[in-house]
Amino acid sequence: MRIEVHALSAKVHRVPLLQGISLHIERGELFGLVGPNGSGKSTLMRCLAGLRRPSAGRVLAEGTEVRKMPARDRARRIAFVEQQADTTDRLTVREAVELGRTPYLSPLRGWSEEDAAAVEAALSAVEMTAFAERLWHTLSGGERQRVHIARALAQDPELLMLDEPSNHLDIRHQLSLMALIRDLPITRVVALHDLNQAAACDRIGVMQGGRLVVVGTPADILDEALLAEVFGVAATRSVSEGGATHLHFSHAL
Amino acid sequence: MTMVAATPRLAARRRLWFAPVLLGVAILVGTAIGETRLPLMTVLQTLANKLWGAGYPVDRIDAGIIWSYRLPRAIVAACCGAGLALTGVVLQALLRNPLADPYLMGLSAGASTGAVLVTIAGVGGGAVSMSFGALGGALLAFACVILLAHAVSGGAGGGRANQAAAAIILAGIAGSQLFNALTAFTIARSANAEQARGIMFWLMGNLSGIRWEDVGACIFVSIGGVALCLWHRRGLDAFTFGADGAAALGINVQALRGSLITATAIMVGVLVSKVGAIGFVGLVVPHAMRFLVGTRHDRLVPASALAGAVFLVAADVISRIIVPGQVLPIGVVTALVGAPAFALILVRGARR
Numbered sequence: 001m002r003i004e005v006h007a008l009s010a011k012v013h014r015v016p017l018l019q020g021i022s023l024h025i026e027r028g029e030l031f032g033l034v035g036p037n038g039s040g041k042s043t044l045m046r047c048l049a050g051l052r053r054p055s056a057g058r059v060l061a062e063g064t065e066v067r068k069m070p071a072r073d074r075a076r077r078i079a080f081v082e083q084q085a086d087t088t089d090r091l092t093v094r095e096a097v098e099l100g101r102t103p104y105l106s107p108l109r110g111w112s113e114e115d116a117a118a119v120e121a122a123l124s125a126v127e128m129t130a131f132a133e134r135l136w137h138t139l140s141g142g143e144r145q146r147v148h149i150a151r152a153l154a155q156d157p158e159l160l161m162l163d164e165p166s167n168h169l170d171i172r173h174q175l176s177l178m179a180l181i182r183d184l185p186i187t188r189v190v191a192l193h194d195l196n197q198a199a200a201c202d203r204i205g206v207m208q209g210g211r212l213v214v215v216g217t218p219a220d221i222l223d224e225a226l227l228a229e230v231f232g233v234a235a236t237r238s239v240s241e242g243g244a245t246h247l248h249f250s251h252a253l
Numbered sequence: 254m255t256m257v258a259a260t261p262r263l264a265a266r267r268r269l270w271f272a273p274v275l276l277g278v279a280i281l282v283g284t285a286i287g288e289t290r291l292p293l294m295t296v297l298q299t300l301a302n303k304l305w306g307a308g309y310p311v312d313r314i315d316a317g318i319i320w321s322y323r324l325p326r327a328i329v330a331a332c333c334g335a336g337l338a339l340t341g342v343v344l345q346a347l348l349r350n351p352l353a354d355p356y357l358m359g360l361s362a363g364a365s366t367g368a369v370l371v372t373i374a375g376v377g378g379g380a381v382s383m384s385f386g387a388l389g390g391a392l393l394a395f396a397c398v399i400l401l402a403h404a405v406s407g408g409a410g411g412g413r414a415n416q417a418a419a420a421i422i423l424a425g426i427a428g429s430q431l432f433n434a435l436t437a438f439t440i441a442r443s444a445n446a447e448q449a450r451g452i453m454f455w456l457m458g459n460l461s462g463i464r465w466e467d468v469g470a471c472i473f474v475s476i477g478g479v480a481l482c483l484w485h486r487r488g489l490d491a492f493t494f495g496a497d498g499a500a501a502l503g504i505n506v507q508a509l510r511g512s513l514i515t516a517t518a519i520m521v522g523v524l525v526s527k528v529g530a531i532g533f534v535g536l537v538v539p540h541a542m543r544f545l546v547g548t549r550h551d552r553l554v555p556a557s558a559l560a561g562a563v564f565l566v567a568a569d570v571i572s573r574i575i576v577p578g579q580v581l582p583i584g585v586v587t588a589l590v591g592a593p594a595f596a597l598i599l600v601r602g603a604r605r
């Protein structure tokens with residue numbers, strides 16, 4: 001799904017959270033969003049998902065404004081995993097993933113084979129099939145995160161948005177999640193903390209203080225000067241034989 | 254794999270056939286037991302006589318008690334139990350708060366104030382019925398609570414939806430206090446001792462005045478409530494991870510919240526106008542049912558409605574027989590069960 005953002009701004013009580021963001025995300029692209037805490041990554045993603053009304057500007061998905069799409073159609077095309085979403089309900093992992101099929105069901109159209117298959121596929125994609133009957137409150141933070149991602153996959157979206165998906169994950173699951181995300185054939189927007197993971201994206205956008213300061217391929221923009229300026233860290237960059245960028249952080253500036 | 258997913262659902266659906274049977278038995282037993290206990294056979298014979306003129310020889314007085322008093326009373330108790338339990342299900346799901354309950358949120362208090370203003374203070378000059386007073390009071394209290402919550406939280410939105418849910422409960426407490434004070438004030442100012450005693454009794458829940466003409470409205474709102482909740486079952490499920498989660502799943506959050514909470518307020522208004530403010534049904538029954546059938550609303554809604562109906566019929570029977578020669582307000586019985594359950598929910602919530 002092709003996304004266009006035109007001069008987007010968002011405010012809370014006249015305090016600007018986002019200012020004049022313009023951006024294109026191509027079909028099938030893996031787009032990383034990076035930036036320090038509070039730089040506006042989550043707010044931008046909520047605007048892209050149509051969950052937040054911008055104070056100015058427009059977000060277009062395949063030429064249609066996301067805020068104007070009927071909610072059900074939007075949910076069939078755009079899936080969003082929030083940074084934090086929790087529940088006190090006693091539901092099982094499978095039930096949580098089944099929620100992803102909500103936009104495909106209606107009061108009269110019941111559960112079908114297709115829905116069950118989508119749920120199974122989503123569970124196995126995040127390696128949670130063995131946990132399907134476990135209750136939500138017995139899961140660790142990382143396991144919950146993977147269930148959320150399975151729920152989003154069960155929505156069978158054209159655009160998948162993940163807000164800091166690897167936060168609670170151990171290193172093995174971080175890597176397998178990034179591998180899973182990289183292999184998905186759909187458009188993906190992922191907010192990331194780990195800049196080395198961001199280096200695996202097709203393109204990244206760097207946010208600072210509610211503005212999108214630079215957009216480009218990791219090799220072009222992730223350099224020592226940017227890391228010092230935006231993140232306030234001293235780092236050195238190396239490029240491995242395969243052409244992958246690696247960052248080594250030494251200290252805070 | 255599909256079979257694994259489908260089996261519990263099918264089993265649950267098959268079990269649903271027991272619902273009308275269980276409900277029927279509860280109503281029959283509720284009709285038979287009272288100050289004077291009548292044999293179940295007499296109850297059945299009376300029903301047969303009335304419904305299709307079977308012509309069994311039944312004592313005229315017994316038949317009168319059964320048909321004119323006990324049966325409508327048991328039916329209304331069942332409707333109220335179902336309706337109040339459903340209200341709890343809806344509010345707990347939409348507000349993401351395990352303590353959401355019409356009684357705690359001031360809807361019942363508002364209904365009481367409305368009813369008292371009409372019957373005692375003479376608001377409306379006799380043109381307005383007590384039911385309309387209660388309905389108006391419930392809607393007004395509801396509007397006050399929502400507006401206050403809105404003012405406290407500065408509008409529900411962003412990651413602050415949970416804060417808004419907490420604000421609604423606090424606003425509900427404030428609203429309840431205000432409306433209870435208004436009720437007490439009205440009674441103290443305008444009612445004579447006799448009226449005051451009667452109204453206090455009614456406020457704690459009283460089914461003794463129920464006749465056939467009250468049954469229609471109660472059946473209508475409770476069956477309408479079940480149908481509406483079942484229609485929106487997936488929307489209610491989608492709130493599992495909060496209002497934003499529901500919006501991301503394609504639910505029109507504002508519309509669903511608006512329509513279901515308004516329906517809830519109307520349901521409570523109608524039921525309270527018939528039987529008074531009965532507390533804790535909306536709190537206790539849904540939580541108990543979540544343990545039995547899980548959190549999915551396709552099962553939770555019918556199970557809660559059924560359990561609420563049976564619970565209130567039983568509470569009504571207990572209120573009639575627990576103190577010989579005296580009828581307790583039914584709210585006393587539900588509170589005796591409900592208050593400890595409320596404490597249990599609080600303690601469990603704190604442990605999480």
Ligand SMILES: Nc1ncnc2c1ncn2[C@@H]1O[C@H](COP(=O)(O)OP(=O)(O)O)[C@@H](O)[C@H]1O
Pocket residue numbers: 012017035036037038039040041042043044410411412413
């Ligand atoms: N509802 C809100 N009210 C006030 N400030 C907010 C609200 N939502 C976000 N913010 C502020 O906006 C800024 C950007 O937040 P966010 O988009 O969550 O940043 P990030 O995800 O990059 O860490 C932060 O400073 C945050 O405190």
Ligand SMILES: [Mg+2]
Pocket residue numbers: 041042043083163
């Ligand atoms: Mg964030």
